[in-house]
Amino acid sequence: MISTRELTKTFEVSRTETVHAVRGISLTVEPGELVAVLGPNGAGKTTTLRMLTTLIAPTSGTAEVAGYDVVAEPSQVRRQIGYVGQGNGAGHSQRVADELAGQGVIYGLDRRAAKLRAEELLESLELKDLARRKVSELSGGQRRRLDVAMGLVHAPKLLFLDEPSTGLDPQNRANLWDHILRMRAQYEMTIVLTTHYLDEADSMAERVVVVDHGHVIADDTADALKASLAGDQLILTVAPSNHAAVRRLAGHLPGARDLAVDGDQFTVRVTHGPTALPILLGATHQLGVPVAAAQVHRPTLDDVFLNLTGRSLREAGTNGKAAA
Template sequence: MLWVVEVEDLYKVYPGDIRALNGVSFRVSRGEIYSILGPNGAGKTTTMKIIATLLKPTSGSVRVSGIDVASNPSSVRRIIGYVPQDLSADDELTGFENVVLQARLYGLSKGDAARKAKELLEMVGLGDAANRLVRSYSGGMRRRLELAMGLVNDPELLILDEPTLGLDVQSRLALWDYIYRLKREGNLTILMTTHYMDEADRLSDRVAIIDRGRIVIEGPPNNLKSRIGGDIIMIKISSVSGDIAGKIASVEGVLGVDLVEGNLRIKVRSAEQAMAKLLGVLGSINGQIEGISITKPTLDQVFIEYTGRMFRDEEPGDFRRQMMVWRRRR
């Protein structure tokens, strides 16, 4: 298999023995969307900056299309597009001028840069706003402009660091329409970071979950969720006695019980079959039940399974519903 990205045993340690990355390894194949998921501060942006040649690792190696980023960064920059988390476009220039400037930095002639800018702005739906100052753009328009700027060199690899951060639901769906169009038409390889689990679940070919500078698990989203199996019952209870986990574990159909930040997380073969018996057990102990939720396994649950704690940057439910509609439309 031809790997577009190869990351091997990557470490980044700052003064004071602050470990941003602690042995990260993964590979990305040509034409896939590979997402690195994790909460803020997990090491996502550090990883992206190293791959994009913007930050040097403490140790380890990174290759893009076989080119080592440490020994030949200029060659790597010619074949990647990088869309950073922080917006980089100049507010005092028009959208067209920003893309032309970026293209000129990659060595395109004035005429070729203008043609490329027009093509890309039309592609991301900014053709009508090309001659407006960027300061007048909405958040969604700015993100689309950043995407256009990241594509001026026709990259083999597009690196997207939190590409939909701060966007409303409709703007995020629109942005992903453009990205999928690129993937379909150009066999583009996309490496992205996000803390939106639902987004990554529905958009990615493979995902890696990173926590505290380590990748704890990776694979196709459905495969990761299938490792958990069954249904997940989350019960919030006012007080938890020491023997409650043992009592629940003895209920027929219960596969496992964890206490996660004051919530009982119960894995069962079937929530419908187990619920009545579980409520019977819970009714016999001290403590008031404050809430019950039942879900199929999600990437949030995968995160809990492999880290033992809750994922803090959860995605609002309205985006989950919108994403289901978006996927059907594709």
């Protein structure tokens, strides 16, 4: 459904300043996949989506979307895709139903078909009661649902969602996801989305692509990324005088690495926490070392990012800039 090779975008901001927003992204997305693109602010996510949706031209590299080249065949690409931009702005006094039907007409449906399609989407995205409201009067969550409906008007094979749930409360986020997943099943869509919510990428996407400084730095299932790049962590509360003994014992656990102490907390990374913890506790017990508390910390996608970059994704505020 998507195939890019060394896709690159450079912005010449001024004579002295060049922004390397995307630096050679090669990516393949199969039909039916749900892929989450994850990365800190300025990583190049939106720029990548804008190239794939033909809104901006790549500086170099190639991209085929739904079988068409984004540079040579942009109108064919557009017919196959839906795009819900980051903070979409249909912010005017149109009524919800008219806004949606109007979008259908833009995409080449005749008025009657556009109206029917709008009704169908209002129904399935639970916007029916709001059909006569003005777009500018909707709440953030209702508005985002309308944005998603706008992206679906022409029944695209492929839907791009740029931070669909940003700014929504947990209830509305859950609702929106519910709708997106239902739409996906109903229309057999391929979905590529960006998000800052790690838990969302973790639970919803089958595949996570991590982008940093315009590069893809990881691409796999969330589980595989967590297993290979972070690993489980055991955290034991032990008196500092016993740390040396615990360290010796922990060193023998399968996959033991990153042994560290912080105050009376001893930590070690292992291949599989739930099996390693009882082994370690058995050994400390035999040696007569008292353990005040013990826990297994299973990694999150943030741990994966930290492991890859040395920065936390929650805190990374990089702007991806580099001198020309």
